[in-house]
Amino acid sequence: MVYGLTPEEKEKLERFKTxxxxxxxxxxxxxxxxxxxxxxxxxxxxxALELAAGHLDIPISEVYGVATFYNQFRFIPPxxxxxxxxxxxxxxxxxxxxxxxxxxRKLGIKEGQTTEDRQFSVERVACVGCCAxxxxxxxxxxxYGKMSPSxxxxxxxxxxxxxxxxxxxxxxNESNQ
Amino acid sequence: xxxxxxxxxxxxxxxxxISVKAGRPLLETCLSNGIYIPNLCHVEGMTSxxxxxxxxxxxxEGIPAPVPSCVTTVEPGMVVSTDTAAVRKLQRTALKLxxxxxxxxxxNCPVNRKCPLQQIxxxxxxxxxxxxxxxxxxxxxxxxxxxxxxxxPNRCVLCGRCVYLCHRKNGYPxxxxxxxxxxxxxxxxxxxxxxxVSCHECRECATSCPVxxxxxx
Numbered sequence: 480m481v482y483g484l485t486p487e488e489k490e491k492l493e494r495f496k497t498x499x500x501x502x503x504x505x506x507x508x509x510x511x512x513x514x515x516x517x518x519x520x521x522x523x524x525x526x527a528l529e530l531a532a533g534h535l536d537i538p539i540s541e542v543y544g545v546a547t548f549y550n551q552f553r554f555i556p557p558x559x560x561x562x563x564x565x566x567x568x569x570x571x572x573x574x575x576x577x578x579x580x581x582x583x584r585k586l587g588i589k590e591g592q593t594t595e596d597r598q599f600s601v602e603r604v605a606c607v608g609c610c611a612x613x614x615x616x617x618x619x620x621x622x623y624g625k626m627s628p629s630x631x632x633x634x635x636x637x638x639x640x641x642x643x644x645x646x647x648x649x650x651x652n653e654s655n656q
Numbered sequence: 657x658x659x660x661x662x663x664x665x666x667x668x669x670x671x672x673x674i675s676v677k678a679g680r681p682l683l684e685t686c687l688s689n690g691i692y693i694p695n696l697c698h699v700e701g702m703t704s705x706x707x708x709x710x711x712x713x714x715x716x717e718g719i720p721a722p723v724p725s726c727v728t729t730v731e732p733g734m735v736v737s738t739d740t741a742a743v744r745k746l747q748r749t750a751l752k753l754x755x756x757x758x759x760x761x762x763x764n765c766p767v768n769r770k771c772p773l774q775q776i777x778x779x780x781x782x783x784x785x786x787x788x789x790x791x792x793x794x795x796x797x798x799x800x801x802x803x804x805x806x807x808x809p810n811r812c813v814l815c816g817r818c819v820y821l822c823h824r825k826n827g828y829p830x831x832x833x834x835x836x837x838x839x840x841x842x843x844x845x846x847x848x849x850x851x852x853v854s855c856h857e858c859r860e861c862a863t864s865c866p867v868x869x870x871x872x873x
Contacts, residue, residue, distance in 0.1 A: 540832035540845045545835040547843070 481644045482556050482593070495527060496518045497532050506535055513546055541556055558593045558600035560638060563617040567606030575614035579603060581631045582616070665732040670739065676730055683712050683725040684740060692748055693738050694776040696754075697815040698726045706773060706816055710750035711776065712742045724745055748780050753795070755837065756786035758867070759793055759810035767868040773813070792838045802844050804855050805862045805872050809841045812869035818842065818861035826858055842869070 484492065495516050502508045502515075509531065516527040523546060546552045564570075564579040572648040579590060582601050586594055593600040607615050612624025618634060658753050665678045669691055676685045682698060696709035711767035712724040722743050737743070755773065762768045762784065777784050799807040814833070819842065823829040834843035848855055854862040860869040 532755055538828040538830070538832070538845075540829050540843060543834050543845075544832040548836045 480533050482597070483528070484524055489523070491520045492524070492526055496530060498532060501613040502534065504535055506537055509535060509537070509542065509545055509612045513552060517552060522556045555591065555593050555600070556597060559598050561602065563602050563604045565605070565607045565613070565615040566603045567610065569610035569613040570615055577624070577628060578626045579614060579616050579632070581628045584634065585631055665730065667732070667734040667736060669736045678730050678732060680730050681726050682728045682730055682736060682754050685730055686725065691738055692779065693725055694779060695726065696772055697817060697824070698806055699817055699820055700865070702820065709754070709815055711746070711747055713746045714738045715732065715740045715743055744780065749784050751776055751780060751782065752786045752789050754774060754813045755784060756789040756791050757793070758770060758813055760784050765868055772866045794839070795819060796840065799844060801846055802855070803848070803873070804859065807842060807844060807867050808871070811867050812842060813867055814842070815866065817864045817866065819871055821860040821864050825858055830855070
């Protein structure tokens with residue numbers, strides 16, 4: 480799946496471009512530059528890597544080599560609702576792999592991917608820090624403890640309801656004005 | 657008085673006195689004197705070999721453990737053995753590890769019978785099996801985006817010859833390692849840059865690939 484840049488991301492890329500000039504042209508700055516790009520854009524699109532390579536005057540293949548080596552860099556944009564499934568020890572014991580599979584099947588994507596409409600992404604994480612609630616899933620900042628396959632559907636319903644409610648509030652505000 | 661002969665020194669390889677050029681890698685020295693040492697990632701004339709295939713081990717008197725011969729240079733009075741039990745054990749393990757990430761499908765492979773993995777396995781008297789190591793193959797079978805060659809990730813043993821030769825020829829690499837661990841592969845940069853040496857004329861990466869992971873189209 481290839482994700483084009485949204486207009487918002489293009490803006491962020493421009494902001495990264497101006498930030499780039501503050502870095503000294505030295506190859507030791509490659510990782511800090513990549514980190515700054517990811518901080519700005521939330522992931523590393525090909526264009527950001529090309530900008531970094533151009534600024535430091537090093538081959539793009541080398542930039543890719545470094546960027547793909549480290550787990551901290553991602554190349555797929557996170558969804559609007561990033562879903563994180565804990566696969567830490569306690570959650571693992573409580574069969575969190577089944578929960579992960581449920582999310583994957585429901586969204587039709589694999590772990591580490593994002594849906595085409597950029598709404599959801601599924602990731603695995605190692606320990607969220609609340610093992611008593613295992614197995615645990617995170618949707619954005621909201622935590623869902625004691626997960627079960629039947630709860631997965633409920634989470635999506637809740638997101639949908641919240642979305643519609645905020646839309647209604649939004650339109651009511653507009654009509655009031 | 658400095659002449660070409662001044663660099664020659666006497667060393668002992670496998671119990672034989674040999675007069676060789678000082679400062680040269682022992683691997684190249686042995687190979688040019690008819691003493692075979694298994695090797696995969698070395699390219700003649702490399703200034704800083706990666707020593708990544710872990711096949712060219714030798715034992716040198718005075719050094720407690722076997723050392724890779726591609727990064728050990730000739731010094732006067734060295735006593736070298738290329739076929740001790742410790743060396744063979746390391747080489748067999750290294751080859752099995754390489755085979756554990758290699759798609760062993762020799763019958764359908766274009767370099768069947770010419771493959772260094774087969775030759776080294778025969779030399780080390782082991783079969784083409786990775787046991788006791790588990791086989792770990794990648795999901796992607798083919799990268800055919802490049803106009804001139806195909807890349808088969810599961811044939812690739814990541815020796816790095818292609819990356820090195822591309823770098824040497826162009827001054828920078830157009831292909832490089834990406835990912836890490838079992839997920840590591842050779843990444844091809846596209847679109848192709850406009851260079852003095854175009855991929856169409858060069859082809860060094862594909863012709864230097866020992867295991868047919870890079871094949872000309």
